[in-house]
Structure formats: C-alpha cells, structure tokens
Amino acid sequence: MHAPHSPPGDPVVGNALRFARAPLDYLDAIGDAYADGIVHLSGAVGPGIYVVLDPGLVQRVLVDDHGRYRKPGFRPELVDPLVGEGLLTSGGDHWRRQRTTLQPAFFTSRLRGFGDTIVDFTRATTAGWTDGDEFDLYRELGVLTVRIISRLLLGVDLSRADAAAVGDAMLDVGEGLAVSPGGVVRPPWLQTPPPREYQQAIRELEDVTARVVAMHEPGGDDVLSLLERAIADDPDAFPADELRDQVMTMLLAGHETTALTLTYALSLLSWNPAARATLHDEVDAVVDGAPRWEDLAALDYTEQVIHETLRVLPPVWALFREPLADVRLGDYRLPAGAPLMLPQWAIHRSPRHWDAPDEFDPGRWAETKPAEVPAYFPFGAGPRACIGRQLAIVESKLILATLFADWDVEVTVDDLPRRAAITMQPTEAVPAVVRRH
Template sequence: MRDPSVSLFMRAPHSPPGDPVVGNALRFARSPFDFLDTLSSSYAEGVVHLSGMAGPGIYVVLDPDLVQRVLVDDHARYRKPQLRPELVDPLIGEGLLTSEGDLWKRQRTTLQPAFFTSRLRGFGDTIVDFTRATTAGWRDGGELDVHHELGVLTVRIISRLLLGVDLSRADAVDVAEAMERVGETLALSPGNVVRPPWLQTPPPREYQQAIRELEDVTARITAMHDPGGDDVLSLLQRAIGDDPDAFPADERRDQVMTMLLAGHETTALTLTYALSLLSATPDARAELRSEADTVVDGTPTWGDLASLDYTERVVHETLRLLPPVWALFRQPLADARLGEYRIPEGAPMMLPQWALHRSRRHWDAPLTFDPDRWRETKPAEVAAYFPFGAGPRACIGRQLAIVEAKLILATLFAEWDVAVTADELPRRAAITMQPTEPVPAVVRRR
C-alpha cells in the first residue's frame, strides 16, 4: 500500500557519526541500551538512521507520535520484519508473535476468546495457588535466584491458564532453562549485527538442543491436553477441525512454543525487575507491604485486584523504567512518509520502548523509580508508554500480564519480604531484555 504523501525530495534522517564500513553497528551491539540512551538525549528529531546494520541500516523512531502512526494509524502500511529467521523460525515458526497477513488475522480471531476478561476472572485462584506452592519451598532467611524461581512459576501458570495443562515443576524448570539458552543465542552481539543478511550460519548446537528440549515439553503438553475448554489449544483444535486448510500443519507446535516464550517470560522479567527496584527503594517497598496488609485477608483474590492500586502502579513503573520488551520492529510495505522523513520500502525500523520510556523529553525525573507518577495518569493516555505495543498487534495477553503480576506481588508480600541483594543487574538485548546472571535475593517470612 503506497503512501501518496511520499516524495523523493523529502529529508533523510540524521545518522550519528560511525566507524568506517560498519557504521554505527559495533557501537550499538556492544552496549545497545547505552547507545539508545545517547540517541534519545542527542537527537530531538523524530527519526534517526543507524548505518552498517541489516543492509540498509535501521531507522530508529524516537517520537511517540510517530510510533503511534506506525503501530496504530497507518499499521496496514507496515509489517514485522524477519529478523534472524535462521534462529527465530525454528523456535516459534508461524506462531501469533511472527505470523503476518491473513494467517495472523485468523490466529488472532481464533485465540482471542482465551484472553477475554470474562475468562480472566477465573484465573485468580490459580495464579495465587501456584505462587504459594512456589513459596512453600522457600526457607526463611534463605537466598535464591529469584529470576529463576519466577520463570519456573510463570511457566506453570501459563501452561495451566492458556494451554489447559498442569505442567510439572521439572518440566517447567526445563522450559525456563532452555529459554535461558535461547536468550543467550538471540542476544545482540557485534558478530551478528555486522554480519550481512545474506550470510547465514547454522544455529549453534546449544540452541538446537534447547529447541529440542522445548519441543519435547510441547509434545507432552499436547499429549496431556484435554480438549473442550476455552484455552488456546482447545480453541485452535476446534478451528483446525472446522477448516484444516486455514492453518499450517505445525500450528499446534508453533502456538505452544509461542505461548511458552511470550506468555511466561515478560511477566517473569517484570516481576524480577520490580523486586529489584523495590529493594533499592525502601519507601516504595514499605508502601507495597502496607497495601498487601490492608487489602489482602490471608490470600489475595480476584476481588482484591481493584484495591491493589499501588501494586498496579509499581507494575506500570517497572514496565516504564525497565521494559522487558525493549524495542519493537517494523518495515514499510512501500516507501513511507514518517513525519518529514522518507523511509524506504522494506527498511527495518526500530521503535524502542527503552529510549522513549526513559526520555527526559517525555518524563519528569525519568530514571527515578516513582510509582506515584501513575497516581493521576492513566497508562493508555501516555503516547510515550507502550510496553505491550499498540494498535491491532498489541500483545494479546497484556491484561493477563498485569493481573498476573499484581496477584503474584500481592501473594509474595502478604507472607514474605523479598530483597534482591545485587546492586546492578547486567542485562542483554535479545527478544526481551534479560539478566545475564542469576538474580540473588534473600527471602524472609513476615
């Protein structure tokens, strides 16, 4: 779909000074989050061109109004680019996260009922029960890797809620650890950023092994599944039964892999980063404990959600300051006009939550963890805040993610103090922003 406002005489975006041949690629790959901070503070223009990456380079969109243009107003003019298909395709194939066109529309329509609010109301007890089962194994005063614990917990929750299967802790550990190895391979590095798109190398052996382990669990989930409910697998199986030609042969496998990846990881990361930020902000942690004491009568319930106001603010402030999904990517289907700039057909575009969520142009004291900034502000009204994307391709599970994070935090703080002891959490930029090391925490029973 050609944009009729595009002109050959439009301006080209600014490009930061780069190195010979590789342009901006190495500097970006070595420290992507610092590099995005520099772009955000140095360029008031809406679009910046990074040379030396992905052939034509990458166009970074730093204006929230232009982000909304791409994701919402003109969404039909853009698609998701195929970034590192040699790695992503074997992992999630044509699941909901990567599919396009009519296939994506069929998938989204088919699976949407699994995320209806009417269905979410039945999830509260399950989320709380799995959380308490996790903490039952904790020792008062003990130290643990809280990111690992939360990863295993959210795998089990998502398997029950979205896939209709009670996954064993052992299988959940296998999934969490395999996803860790997947993240290591998908992380940005100087080598994979400067490599020409046409030069593809076989996936590392460790990556292939991780996918095999995930496929083994996926096969067990499919075998254990009892159809007939409103979970993702049941909805998909009924749709395939009605029209088998509408979906690829590996559809079940791809959707289970997608739900295991996208369904658990962003929530586990949000909770990990929330606990880290709360540990470094004693007043906020005290406020969260006080709310849990006031609202929760022993065990949180769905009915408590509306009163967990400060807890929700903590979740949104975590998603702003340390967004697990650090950037979205699009490419125009034809030459496109974005603000005053021309974006060539097929050129990769980056829409970085990391930069816009933390920009002093859009936030007061942007690097300060301040849940109260959301006291009078509704997240949906802030263009510079889009942790789950926006428009038709916004995350299908965004409401579930907020509900899950609130109930898990309330359950934890009703019975435990969780103090992350690491001063810094080194992070890598993969599909999500992930800790590169275990996240140590001391847990004490209240």
C-alpha cells in the same frame, strides 16, 4: 521533508559495532542527543536501521497507519525453528485468523476465573521457602510463570521439572538471539547454523511442547482447545505445525515477560525501600490471608509499581516494523522495506517525555492512565498489541500481592547486567533472600 539524523559512525561498519557492543547504552546516547525524530544507524551491509524516537511517530506506525507496515523477518535462521509461524511472528491473513481464533482465551470474562489459580500456584511455590532462603529470583519466577501460563492458556499442569527446563532453555535462546557484533556485521545472505546450545534448547522446548499436547484434554476455552476446534472445522486454513508453533509461542512469550516484570519489580523495590514499604502497607490493608480477584481494584499502588517497572526496565526493549512501500513518516521519507526500530527502552526513559526519568516513582501513575501516555507502550499498540497484556497485569498484581502478604523479597545485588535479545534478560543469576513478613 528531510533525511533522518545520522550519528557519527566508523569506517565500513558505520554505527553497527557501536550499537552492537552495548545496545541499551547506545539507545540512551542517541535518545539524549537526538530526542524526537528518526535516527538512521548505518551498518556494514544493507540499509541499516531507522530508530523512531518520537512517540507520535510510533503511534503512526503501530496504530494510525498500521496497515502500511509489517513485522520484519528477524534472524529467521534462529527464530523460524523456535516459534515458526506462531502468533508473534505470523503475518497477513494467517495472523488475523490466529488472532481471531485465540482471542476468546483472553476475554475479561475468562480472566475472572484465573485469580485463584494464579494465587494457588504462587502459594505452592512459597510453601517450599523457609525464612532466610537464598536463590536465583529470575529462575524461581520463571518456573512459577511457566506453570501458571501452562494451566491458564494450555490447560495442562506442567511439572516443576518441565517448567524449569523451559526457563533454562529460554536463557540459551536469549543468548543466541542477543544483539552482538558478529550478528550485525554478518551479511544477511550468509546463513550460519545456530549454535549447538541453541539447537539443544529448541529440542528441549519441543520435548516439553510434545508433552503438553499429549497431556491436553480438549473441550475447554484454552488456547489449545480453541485451535483444535478451529483446525477441525477448517483443516486447510492452518499449517501442519500450528499446534506446535502456538504452544512454543505461549510457553515462551506467555511466561517470559511476566517473569522479567516481576524480577525487575522486586529488584527496583529492593533498591527503593520507601516504595517497598508502601507496597507492604497496601497489601496488609487490602489482603486478608491470600488475595482474591475482588481485591484487584483496591491494589492501586501495586499496579503503579508494575507500570513503573515496565517504564524503567521494560522487558520488551524494542519493537520492529518495516514499510510495505515508500512512506512519509512525519517529516521523513522512508524506503520500502527499511527496518524500523521503535525502542521502548529509549522512549520510556527520555527526559523529553518524563520528569526525573531515571527515578523509580510508582506514584507518577496515581493520576495518570497508562493508555493515555503516548511515550509508554510496554505491550505495543494497535491491532498487534500483545494479546495477553491484560492477563500480564492481573497475573503480576496477584503474584506481587501474594508474595508481599507473607514475605519480604530482597534482591541482594545493586545492579543487574542485562542483554538485549527478543526480551531484555539478566545475563547473570539474580540473587535474592526471602524473609517472613
């Protein structure tokens, strides 16, 4: 039993400012310096944060001993007004009730019926393109994935304007929730009002949410229908804001990670022409016109591209937990309530676990099953793994195959500045040009 590693810090603020100024770079640095194990980053106030860099210990927290940990409250003054007690943030019996209620919306048997919808929405988007068009790829994909998720999970056809409003609001949300020097040195008891732009973004999201609920027709197997039936059967089991919180959660979490995955995939393919050519060859060989559900099994390289993207540029850059009581985690003893960071960013890219980790190499997944790699957990693991992980892979494969059947998409910058918020977002527009294939 020994204490976690403690990197050198600064007087008073410890490691807080070094981490906050460049979180992803700092995680790279401590990942290289300390490799496996746990690193304690001290802060200006409070217990600091414990960064778990050993994939085996991550497995212990998320899977083997999951009942001994919970999700911590993260920036409640910002997150609570955003998603309330939605599936991402709720805990205990409430979370279990939500998960059980919503799980049928994500059954594989239901996913089979999603293929045509995903392809149709994608082709409707590309129908507005002309050869040589240039646009912000992240925004374009955000509008597309919001509309897809609204149809598949919420049972409504959201307008392009409403979908764009969701995407634009998410950028303001991401800026408000980004790791920042001010955020890490402010005492937890010092609550400040959310920035005006953040409050306005929530109002815009709530307006869209209200329209979704008003447009929805009950009786299906979508998230809203399942919730409405569960609430009708047991009104006291759910809070008054349940519908609002879950719609907000699905609009944000349901589209954001897929839009980011596709943005990063198309960027990495632009920077790696051989991989892009291989993907084009596969789509040309498999897809006749537009992809179908039956084509998914043959789109092997397409799926490898997605998994390699999630490894190199994981949209979810870290997960967070805290022990309910004092725990022994490997050779370390951690106090109750100690904030734990489980960083996909550092572990997915560590030379301890990957050959040539900085290289974008989809072929590394040709003989490797992602579920069998402890150092790869883009959707989390255990009971609280992302409920929509299978849908995210299917949706990403079908969108990529639809795009590559008719188009070549090239990101025209050679780097994407990013920020660490709830997700890892680009901080600037992602310029891309499209050409007929």
